[in-house]
Amino acid sequence: MPRQIDTTRQFFFKVILPLALLVTLLLVGSAGGLIWLADYQTKTAIGEQARLARAAVDVHGEALAKGAADYGHWDEAVEAIIDRFDFSWVDGNIGQAGAQNYGLAMSFVLDPENRTVYSYVDGKGATVDARSLLSNGFNEILARNRAGDHVSSTSGLVTAGNELAMVAVAPLRPFDDKARSQDTGYLIVFVDVLNGARLAELGHTYLLPNLRLVDIDDGSVDPRARIRISDEIRATARYLAWDPVRPGDQLLQTAGPVLVVILSAFLALSIFVLRYSGEAARLIRSSEARAMRDALTGLPNRLLLLDRLDRLVGHLKSRKPGVALMYLDLDGFKAVNDGHGHAAGDALLCQVAERLRSLLREQDTAARLGGDEFVVVMPGLTNENELRTRASRIIETLRSPYRVADTVVEIGVSIGIAVSPTDGQESAALLQKADQALYLAKSSGKGTARFHSDKALQVVG
Structure with missing residues (x-):
């Protein structure tokens, strides 16, 4: 009996205990590695989403600026606004046309002293002062454009009441009339109010769920899943936020219980982790690729x-x-x-x-x-x-x-x-x-x- 007990003890210390320690180390190492990988995936995914959010804002601003520049580089517009102001022409070809072609909420024409000579607000043409509706950055965007080359357009984010708005400012200048100076001093202003529906549309396009405006002290928002709107409207203390995709959390919820319950799942879990990581990377690359492609033609943007x-x-x-x-x-x-x-x-x-x-x-x-x-x-x-x-x-x-x-x-x-x-x-x-x-x-x-x-x-x- 003592010999049998000694043999059993030797087997325990020489085989069972080392094996148990090895399995424990593997489990602990695997669990630690899984937790680290999950955290890394989440950080990487949210970082890529932040890049997409900034790209969404930049691309939207560039598109609006291009539209404003097209309307501002127009001989008929110069004649109808500067030479003989024709309210009906301006209302139909700038105000209503901007709303129909770009879905604009507002558009304005400003004179060289930044006074509003035409406005299109709430579906009506009038002369409502642009600066009474737009704030927190609008004056800075006007100043940047006037300090430029009098040819290029300028875009940026401002506030319109309680809403966020993308503004594009373009100089009004002749197209074929070489006798007239390119610097007329007049500006075309396009305003796209990024209300809830507009932000939801951008969020859908760039895979940013529940894209919205939040206050800086909103505790329900992950600080990593938000970006400052722009340097020109810091005073608003508001951010553009979204519900981040968290592949790491999904990974832990799926693989954690399996790792704890059974050792034989260790190999299968490792394969799953690698596949899940590859899928997460593929989704991130796919999201970034969509941000880098023209949605209509599929060509690079x-x-x-x-x-x-x-x-x-x-x-x-x-x-x-x-x-x-x-x-x-x-x-x-x-x-x-x-x-x-x-x-x-x-x-x-x-x-x-x-x-x-x-x-x-x-x-x-x-x-x-x-x-x-x-x-x-x-x-x-x-x-x-x-x-x-x-x-x-x-x-x-x-x-x-x-x-x-x-x-x-x-x-x-x-x-x-x-x-x-x-x-x-x-x-x-x-x-x-x-x-x-x-x-x-x-x-x-x-x-x-x-x-x-x-x-x-x-x-x-």
């Missing part, structure tokens, strides 16, 4: 374009093979959009995107900046003759007839071309130079392409 261009230009600084950037603006699109409806305009833009894709090399990138403006980036191309050939091919391809809304329509395209490193080695500089070249192409009769560095202004196409 401005954010993704700038990211790729920054990497490409940074890479070129060392090897210097060059990169060409083509800035495209469709000629005649507005007539199609107005004459056949926005659905037809959207269908036309999708067909334009498909034609652009068919002309790209594997290493090229086509992006939609908004409205009817596109950009094509062609790394490794600096030869002007080859670029002229490619530009001509794009012009010919895009001017071929389109079938939309059971009818055939025709449009054209004007192209501005900038080449790195000749025209600059920064993304912003290249876009600006290409935009300037596009202006030359538009001025020369449309349906052409111009190089920024082409002193002879030789027409392509």
Whole structure:
């Protein structure tokens, strides 16, 4: 009997106890690792959601600023507002048109002293003072725009009563009238009130559940799942918040009990964790990809374009093979959009995107900046003759007839071309130079392409 007890004790100390300790260490290590992984996933997911929230605000502001700039760059508007103020024309073509085309709650026209000469509020045209309705940042946005180049538009967030509002300010300037100064002093102001329904729409698009405004002292909000609205309205002490996706919490709720109950589930749990982590990463990447793509055409949007261009230009600084950037603006699109409806305009833009894709090399990138403006980036191309050939091919391809809304329509395209490193080695500089070249192409009769560095202004196409 004593020998049997001794043998049993030896087996316990040599096999059972070490095995039990090993299993305990595995369980503790696995539990600790699971808790750390869950916390890391949650932090990473919320961090990505914060980036998406900021991107949602920025992209919405850029789109509204582009719309205001389109309405401000208009000879008829200059004549109807400055030369002989025509209230009916302004009300129909700016106030009502802005509400119909962009869903705007308000729009204004300001004179050089920032006095309101026209307002569209609550579906009515009048002369309600914009500054009586907009506060906490509106004056700062006006000042930033007036201190600029008198050509570019400016956007930002302000408060409109108890609501958050996106405001875009664009200079009123002539389009074809070269005798008139571009600096008229008048401003077009578009206001999109981000009420609950509007924020819910943005939240759905960018996968940010229950996107809403909250006070800084709201204890029900995870401090990581909120962003300050803007530097210009700090005094409001309000944040843009959402209900964060917490993949780590879901992981613990699913895997924790299994880990505690049975050791044999340890291997299965590990596989589950890896799969769950991969799915969470895939969802995050998918959310980020949606924020970087144009919802209509599927092409990269401005954010993704700038990211790729920054990497490409940074890479070129060392090897210097060059990169060409083509800035495209469709000629005649507005007539199609107005004459056949926005659905037809959207269908036309999708067909334009498909034609652009068919002309790209594997290493090229086509992006939609908004409205009817596109950009094509062609790394490794600096030869002007080859670029002229490619530009001509794009012009010919895009001017071929389109079938939309059971009818055939025709449009054209004007192209501005900038080449790195000749025209600059920064993304912003290249876009600006290409935009300037596009202006030359538009001025020369449309349906052409111009190089920024082409002193002879030789027409392509």
